[in-house]
Amino acid sequence: MHGDERIILERYLRERGLKMTHARETVLTAFLSLESHVSADAIHEAARKLDPGIGQATVFRTIKLLTDAGLAREACRDDNARLYEHAWNHAHHDHLTCVECGAVVEFVDSSIERAQEAVYRRFGFVSSGHRLELYGICPGCQAKKANSGL
Amino acid sequence: MHGDERIILERYLRERGLKMTHARETVLTAFLSLESHVSADAIHEAARKLDPGIGQATVFRTIKLLTDAGLAREACRDDNARLYEHAWNHAHHDHLTCVECGAVVEFVDSSIERAQEAVYRRFGFVSSGHRLELYGICPGCQAKKANSGL
DNA sequence: CATCAGCTGATAACGATTATCGATATCAAC
DNA sequence: GTTGATATCGATAATCGTTATCAGCTGATG
Numbered sequence: 506m507h508g509d510e511r512i513i514l515e516r517y518l519r520e521r522g523l524k525m526t527h528a529r530e531t532v533l534t535a536f537l538s539l540e541s542h543v544s545a546d547a548i549h550e551a552a553r554k555l556d557p558g559i560g561q562a563t564v565f566r567t568i569k570l571l572t573d574a575g576l577a578r579e580a581c582r583d584d585n586a587r588l589y590e591h592a593w594n595h596a597h598h599d600h601l602t603c604v605e606c607g608a609v610v611e612f613v614d615s616s617i618e619r620a621q622e623a624v625y626r627r628f629g630f631v632s633s634g635h636r637l638e639l640y641g642i643c644p645g646c647q648a649k650k651a652n653s654g655l
Numbered sequence: 656m657h658g659d660e661r662i663i664l665e666r667y668l669r670e671r672g673l674k675m676t677h678a679r680e681t682v683l684t685a686f687l688s689l690e691s692h693v694s695a696d697a698i699h700e701a702a703r704k705l706d707p708g709i710g711q712a713t714v715f716r717t718i719k720l721l722t723d724a725g726l727a728r729e730a731c732r733d734d735n736a737r738l739y740e741h742a743w744n745h746a747h748h749d750h751l752t753c754v755e756c757g758a759v760v761e762f763v764d765s766s767i768e769r770a771q772e773a774v775y776r777r778f779g780f781v782s783s784g785h786r787l788e789l790y791g792i793c794p795g796c797q798a799k800k801a802n803s804g805l
Numbered sequence: 806c807a808t809c810a811g812c813t814g815a816t817a818a819c820g821a822t823t824a825t826c827g828a829t830a831t832c833a834a835c
Numbered sequence: 836g837t838t839g840a841t842a843t844c845g846a847t848a849a850t851c852g853t854t855a856t857c858a859g860c861t862g863a864t865g
Contacts, residue, residue, distance in 0.1 A: 506660035506775040524831055524842060545821080560845040565822065582732070585853085586821060601778055610778050621789060624751065624764050630791035633754055637787045639771060673810060674862065695852080710814035715853065735822085736852060 510537060510576050512591050517574035517645040531556045533576070541590040542580050542609060548589070581638060599637040605646035660687060660743050667724035681706045682717040683726070690765050691740040693760060696802055698739070731788060749787040755796035 514533055515525045523537040535551035536543070545564055568589060571577040578592035599617070599629065601610040617637065625632045642650075664683055665675045685701035686693070696712055702709040716738060721727040728742035731750065749767070751760040767787065775782045793802075 522842085526831070526843065528844065558845075560765040562823080562846080563844065566843090578711060601774060601780060603780070603781055610780075612774060613779070614770055614774050617767060617774070620764055620767040620770060624767070624789060625791055627799075628751055628760050628762070630751060630753070630760075630789075631797060632789070632791045634791075635787070635789045637785070639774060639780075639782070639785045641775055641782045641784075644779040647779075647781060672811080676812065676862075678813065708814075712815080712854080713813065716812090 506615045513576060513593060514571065514574050517570070523570075527556070527568050528563050529570065531559055532564055533571065536568070536571060536577065536589070537591070541595075541611070542588045544583060544588055546586070581636075599639070601639045601641065603643035603646055604640050605642055605649075608643050608645075610643075622625070636646055663726060663743060664721065667720070673720075677706070678709055678713050679720065681709055682714055683721065686718070686721060686727065686739070687741070691745075691761070692733075692738045694733060694736045694738055696736070697729050721771050726805070731786070750790070751789045751791065753793035753796055754790050755792055755799075758793050758795075760793075 511530065514529070517523075518525050518529075530607060532548065532552050535555055539547060539551055545561075545568055548568065549559065549561050549564040552564060563591050568577060572579065572589070572592075576591070576593045577589045580588045580590040582588060596613070598611040598613050601612055602608070621635060622632070660683060661680065664679070667673075668679075670677050682698065682702050685705055686698050689697060689701055695711075698718065699709065699711050699714040702714060718727060720726055722729065722739070722742075726741070726743045727739045730738045730740040734736060746763070748761040748763050751762055752758070771785060772782065
């Protein structure tokens with residue numbers, strides 16, 4: 506199931522003299538069991554269901570490892586807390602977020618990507634990544650608003 | 656000099672029964688005296704030079720007012736802290752940031768803007784704003800790297 | 806110049822993240 | 836399997852940015 510990710514992490518750890526432990530495997534499993542855009546707290550909660558002894562600090566430490574290993578990626582921030590999403594076998598994408606209900610649509614748009622490359626060229630930069638967040642009101646919330654009296 | 660912004664703020668405050676005070680005027684002046692992408696702490700520091708008695712809490716409170724009044728806008732986050740930029744007479748723009756030296760280029764690209772609108776239509780969303788951050792290495796840092804042995 | 810709602814600065818509280826520390830688990834070598 | 840050096844664990848304290856609290860103060864209005 507999640508064998509690929511486990512092997513990636515194990516190799517990453519071995520390469521720098523770190524160890525594969527129960528706790529780290531549990532956090533990885535918990536993270537993979539959740540949908541995109543999870544907080545450290547949500548991962549901690551999920552990990553506790555697999556092993557109630559998992560500490561909060563270990564979750565934070567392991568998330569950092571997962572990020573460095575290329576398995577997780579910081580997605581955005583829910584006002585205060587950082588949110589993470591899967592990065593392995595999940596191609597690059599941008600986010601379209603509903604400001605009313607919080608729904609998130611992931612999308613890729615080739616003309617946006619091309620236009621971004623043109624901007625890099627225009628200013629002589631070498632690209633190393635980008636973050637695009639579109640905010641708006643989703644069709645469902647538009648309908649809800651229209652029905653509720655406006 | 657900054658008369659426009661002062662009047663904007665004064666009107667905003669009056670409209671909701673709030674008061675124009677020394678402290679608020681000082682924070683506004685401090686904010687306007689700084690370049691784009693400032694932290695609350697930097698604004699506090701600048702405000703203290705104008706009036707050493709200005710408290711940190713007042714700076715946070717006033718930044719919120721400036722944001723609501725349309726004079727400031729949350730730009731991005733320097734890892735942990737929120738950063739703010741001028742929003743009055745500063746048209747919408749996106750950011751191109753050098754990951755080596757931190758330099759920020761502000762730009763507008765009409766084909767990116769158009770492509771974003773197409774994405775909104777594709778998913779039936781009504782737009783309410785977006786945030787685009789491009790990351791890369793600026794020409795200066797590319798040259799620095801090339802010279803230093805690579 | 807009195808009044809009162811709004812403001813102020815100091816300080817405590819808060820939540821997310823990070824550092825500390827003694828006890829424990831891991832892995833490689835025997 | 837045992838050992839041992841060392842990474843790791845969970846609990847807890849510490850940090851940092853931000854927000855809430857509160858007693859005293861200020862500014863617009865009459």
